[in-house]
Amino acid sequence: MYACVCRAVTERQIHLAILAGANSVKDLRHELGVIDECGHCASCVKKCLREAHHSPSPKLSSANILSSVAA
Numbered sequence: 001m002y003a004c005v006c007r008a009v010t011e012r013q014i015h016l017a018i019l020a021g022a023n024s025v026k027d028l029r030h031e032l033g034v035i036d037e038c039g040h041c042a043s044c045v046k047k048c049l050r051e052a053h054h055s056p057s058p059k060l061s062s063a064n065i066l067s068s069v070a071a
């Protein structure tokens with residue numbers, strides 16, 4: 001499902017960008033173009049960052065996301 005309809009960016013793409021090193025809204029905006037148009041995706045982008053930063057086991061989360069991408 002799209003997190004950012006304007007740029008056709010999915011939550012999965014956002015999570016992958018975070019795993020690849022994006023650490024802020026600014027990083028995600030620069031890498032994926034989210035929040036650049038209408039801005040309605042801002043809350044979803046921030047939620048993804050919060051989830052990543054508060055994940056008790058980032059390696060496990062990474063594995064889950066990567067395995068879901070491969071599926």
Ligand code: FES
Nearest residue numbers: 004006038039041
């Ligand atoms: S939904 Fe992301 S900029 Fe419009």
